[in-house]
Amino acid sequence: MSAFYAERMTVIGVGLIGGSLALALKKAGFVGEVIGCGRGKPNLEAALKLGIIDRYERDPQKAVEGADIVFLATPVCTLASMVAEIAPALKPGAILTDGGSVKGEVLREINPAVPEGVHFVAGHPIAGTENSGAEAAFATLYQGKRCILTPDSQTDVRALEAVTAMWQAAGSEVVCMPAEKHDRVLAAISHLPHMVAYSLVNAVGSYDHYEENILEYSAGGFRDFTRIASSDPTMWRDIALTNQSALLEMMEQFETFFAELKEDVRQGNVDRLFEFFVRSKQLRDDIL
Amino acid sequence: MSAFYAERMTVIGVGLIGGSLALALKKAGFVGEVIGCGRGKPNLEAALKLGIIDRYERDPQKAVEGADIVFLATPVCTLASMVAEIAPALKPGAILTDGGSVKGEVLREINPAVPEGVHFVAGHPIAGTENSGAEAAFATLYQGKRCILTPDSQTDVRALEAVTAMWQAAGSEVVCMPAEKHDRVLAAISHLPHMVAYSLVNAVGSYDHYEENILEYSAGGFRDFTRIASSDPTMWRDIALTNQSALLEMMEQFETFFAELKEDVRQGNVDRLFEFFVRSKQLRDDIL
Numbered sequence: 001m002s003a004f005y006a007e008r009m010t011v012i013g014v015g016l017i018g019g020s021l022a023l024a025l026k027k028a029g030f031v032g033e034v035i036g037c038g039r040g041k042p043n044l045e046a047a048l049k050l051g052i053i054d055r056y057e058r059d060p061q062k063a064v065e066g067a068d069i070v071f072l073a074t075p076v077c078t079l080a081s082m083v084a085e086i087a088p089a090l091k092p093g094a095i096l097t098d099g100g101s102v103k104g105e106v107l108r109e110i111n112p113a114v115p116e117g118v119h120f121v122a123g124h125p126i127a128g129t130e131n132s133g134a135e136a137a138f139a140t141l142y143q144g145k146r147c148i149l150t151p152d153s154q155t156d157v158r159a160l161e162a163v164t165a166m167w168q169a170a171g172s173e174v175v176c177m178p179a180e181k182h183d184r185v186l187a188a189i190s191h192l193p194h195m196v197a198y199s200l201v202n203a204v205g206s207y208d209h210y211e212e213n214i215l216e217y218s219a220g221g222f223r224d225f226t227r228i229a230s231s232d233p234t235m236w237r238d239i240a241l242t243n244q245s246a247l248l249e250m251m252e253q254f255e256t257f258f259a260e261l262k263e264d265v266r267q268g269n270v271d272r273l274f275e276f277f278v279r280s281k282q283l284r285d286d287i288l
Numbered sequence: 289m290s291a292f293y294a295e296r297m298t299v300i301g302v303g304l305i306g307g308s309l310a311l312a313l314k315k316a317g318f319v320g321e322v323i324g325c326g327r328g329k330p331n332l333e334a335a336l337k338l339g340i341i342d343r344y345e346r347d348p349q350k351a352v353e354g355a356d357i358v359f360l361a362t363p364v365c366t367l368a369s370m371v372a373e374i375a376p377a378l379k380p381g382a383i384l385t386d387g388g389s390v391k392g393e394v395l396r397e398i399n400p401a402v403p404e405g406v407h408f409v410a411g412h413p414i415a416g417t418e419n420s421g422a423e424a425a426f427a428t429l430y431q432g433k434r435c436i437l438t439p440d441s442q443t444d445v446r447a448l449e450a451v452t453a454m455w456q457a458a459g460s461e462v463v464c465m466p467a468e469k470h471d472r473v474l475a476a477i478s479h480l481p482h483m484v485a486y487s488l489v490n491a492v493g494s495y496d497h498y499e500e501n502i503l504e505y506s507a508g509g510f511r512d513f514t515r516i517a518s519s520d521p522t523m524w525r526d527i528a529l530t531n532q533s534a535l536l537e538m539m540e541q542f543e544t545f546f547a548e549l550k551e552d553v554r555q556g557n558v559d560r561l562f563e564f565f566v567r568s569k570q571l572r573d574d575i576l
Contacts, residue, residue: 205571226572233565277521283493
């Protein structure tokens with residue numbers, strides 16, 4: 001459906017996010033050669049064997065040489081320094097884009113590092129699993145998922161079209177919104193749930209220290225939480241640090257509701273408890 | 289493997305829990321006739337059509353006539369009054385057991401209502417889905433799942449053996465523990481997670497009122513929460529009311545951890561955030 005085609009694409013950070021995009025774009029015929037780059041050689045070797053990349057370079061500057069599109073899929077805290085590092089080696093007219101989970105604060109650091117003549121488009125695919133590394137990548141990860149792009153008044157229109165076409169080729173529905181709105185939406189639907197799951201697993205796990213083997217009994221509900229809470233600690237530390245203000249706002253919103261519920265449990269408020277649970281069920285039915 | 293066989297079994301409350309047990313026991317050849325009872329006629333008709341029960345009676349006293357085993361699968365708040373209602377009709381030597389999610393406070397109400405010569409064994413299968421009603425029942429629900437029995441010094445040993453054999457026939461692993469420990473374990477691994485999920489969905493859903501369509505973007509993590517938070521409101525209201533003290537203790541435990549995490553986010557404590565997330569991942573790896 002698109003007229004876009006990238007002769008050469010570089011993926012920096014060939015894990016679940018970067019690797020899956022490479023696989024999807026190859027399958028869709030959107031890219032020619034894919035060059036991988038990243039800190040771990042064993043991971044790059046695995047990516048090569050799995051056909052995710054065609055070759056790799058350990059040096060980021062070498063990796064981006066001649067690339068039409070460079071996709072950054074390294075942890076959000078490393079993005080700005082990575083852009084600064086590859087800046088001198090990017091070819092004029094190259095499109096630079098990312099998959100970072102936080103936008104506002106991160107973009108304030110990235111934007112000044114983007115060299116003249118290179119077009120940066122900030123993005124974030126709303127997809128993932130709790131697994132990481134090249135071996136976790138698969139071509140259909142983005143099928144039917146949303147990808148949020150956060151262009152601003154400086155964003156090149158042609159580059160925005162190309163990145164939109166790229167995500168569409170990977171099977172995603174592309175949505176544009178301001179970076180600040182992105183960060184509030186993600187704080188609500190992703191970052192807060194992770195903080196809640198991490199706290200829950202730690203709270204129950206600690207309780208287990210004096211009440212033996214509680215975790216042995218863990219049933220359905222608890223297992224769902226532990227799955228979320230086993231996501232990559234480095235990535236979540238970085239998200240908590242960079243999306244601090246939106247996340248704190250949502251954490252406080254949650255605390256208010258949880259405290260209200262606790263008070264109703266304490267007082268045995270039959271009707272209020274029922275209403276609280278019904279409201280939640282209705283909210284769910286509305287989105288399904 | 290067991291020498292136990294129930295000529296006639298009555299299931300009061302033919303939903304996911306009661307219906308699945310009936311199906312499993314029929315398949316295992318543990319029961320002859322299964323009689324259903326419950327408030328909703330359409331549900332009982334459905335159970336009949338699905339082969340879950342062989343016949344039904346609307347009147348609980350009629351339903352338990354001549355039954356060797358009576359399984360109570362109605363909401364926890366109704367158990368004691370149901371026992372009082374059927375008490376005069378239970379045959380001498382009948383075994384009465386339940387599947388209620390809360391034990392301590394509920395048993396203090398049930399025990400005095402059990403008539404002389406009838407053997408009550410309190411139980412709770414740790415299994416379920418977010419669906420309810422006879423149509424949600426399936427024979428393998430209990431396969432490989434734990435079932436907790438909470439006998440006390442008054443419990444008849446033969447009856448305990450029979451109920452153990454019943455759950456084993458349904459595919460469960462049977463574990464015995466005091467009622468108070470059961471309530472603490474369940475508060476931790478099931479009741480608290482549900483309170484957390486209900487609060488989260490309500491908090492995010494309310495936030496959505498002024499930030500349009502946030503729920504539209506809900507990705508993996510949030511969807512897992514909404515699944516848990518769509519469980520039956522009546523059941524969860526009753527659990528919150530009857531397991532109040534253990535639940536409040538766990539809610540406070542959770543609040544402490546969540547507040548600690550929030551403080552680390554506010555202060556940008558890089559190392560403490562990382563440790564918090566790593567600890568959670570390790571706890572999960574320990575139970576898998």
